[in-house]
Amino acid sequence: MFRSLLSVVALASIALWSPMPAFAGQTALTSNASIKNDLNYLLYKPSDYDSSDKTYPLVVWLHGGDQGGSDIEKVKRSGLPKLIEGGKEFPFLVFSPQNPSEELLYPIEKVDAALEDVIAKHRVDRSRIYVIGYSRGGFGAWALAEQFPDRFAAIVPIAGGGNRHYLNRTNEKAAFWVFHGTDDDVIPLSDSVVLYERLKGLKRNVRLSVLEGVDHSGIEAAALNDTGLWDWLLKQRLESAPK
Structure with a gap:
């Protein structure tokens, strides 16, 4: 019995003097990596922009999924850029960034950073900035509204x-x-x-147009050719525009 106790004491002493095993730890660090904003984009200016000193509304156009990549000419195939290429004139600036990915959603932080740069270099009425997005660009429009809520007076x-x-x-x-x-x-x-109903529940200013018999490829042109959209859009204004 006595020998057993001595053995236990000896083992305990060895344990106390043995080095403790190292445990993995965590270190708090801050990244200083910079992300290059290399978005390609089209910019439309109204015909009277250069001859005036007034400010203009600005529309952000986010294209669908088949126009991403690095060839900016692809963005002209549909939507507002296509209308502009066809001779359509608008009383507002149009900023049309190209999604650099052909598969992923828009990098909206880059979109907003590029937008801010455009705003800083042009005479933009900050109380009248709007975003219109189709398909994958529609996802981008919802995301911009959620992540940059003080930026846009209207979202389509x-x-x-x-x-x-x-x-x-x-x-x-x-x-x-x-x-x-x-x-x-x-x-x-x-x-x-689902999104419309959620906004209604939040008592937001929202309307929904469901077009009967219209498929995915047809809804883009149908919406943009609705003259009521443009009349409605240009009436929207933020009471307190960001500086």
Whole structure:
């Protein structure tokens, strides 16, 4: 018995004097890596811009998924850039960034940074900045409204979707007009309806236009050719524009 006790004491002494095993630790660090903003974009200026000194509204146009990459000419194939290429004139600036990815969603932090640069270099009415996005660009429009709520007076998602759980972050003073077709087999109509209903529950200024018999490829032109959209859009203004 006595020998057993001595053995236990000896083992305990060895344990006390043995080096403790090292444990992995965590270090708090701050990254100073910079991200190059290399977005390509088109910029449209109204015909009277250079001869005037007034400020202008600005529309951000976010294209669909088949125009991403590095060839900026692809952005002219549809949407506002196509209308402009066809001779359509607008009383506002149009900023059309190209999604650098052909597969992923827009890098909206880069989009907003490029937008701020455009605003700083041009006479933009900061109380009248709008975003219109189609398909993948519609997802971008919802995301911009949620992550940069003080930027936009109006948001027009066309056949897009998003995260309804962050809609409470959108600007209470911003206006939304959502477009979707009943025959869309790419982005389900329900994606827009869920977001619309959530905004209604938040008592936001929102309207939904569901176009009967219109598919995913047809809803873009149908929405942009709605003259009521432009009349409505240019009436939207933030009461307190960001400086």
